[in-house]
Amino acid sequence: QVQLVDSGGGWVQAGGSLRLSCAASERTFSIYTMGWFRQAPGKEREFVAAITGSGRSTAYGDSVKGRATISRGNAQITVYLQMNSLKPEDTAVYYCAASKNSWPTMMRNDYIYWGQGTQVTVSS
Secondary structure, eight states: OOOEEEEOOEEEETTOOEEEEEEESSGGGGGSEEEEEEEOTTSOOEEEEEEOTTSOOEEEOTTTTTTEEEEEETTTTEEEEEEOSOOGGGOEEEEEEEEOOSSOOOOGGGEEEEOOOEEEEEEO
8 A cells, every 4th residue: 555654743943943754655656756735724735845756856835945955865765854944834734745747746736645744833
């Protein structure tokens, strides 16, 4: 069964950093574009970052640009999201997702597999 397992969330003070991880269950994901989205209570799910299978192309949402870095490791089936200078408005459940697109798509509907989500809480 295809699975994405995301982890690394937690509680952090404003200005701190976190690294989220997403592990795929199959090597097939090494060619997929992988993305991170987040959803705060009462809000729509928001694009955060994406990276192509090769790792050569990335994209970031405006709200995290300059503070987030997405990368791949471990035979390309693990994806990381490094978040720095965290703000209270970054508080949300963060989800990793996989898309068969060959570009770092920001569109939620392009993603067909989703992780279970990991909670990030940033206190002021």
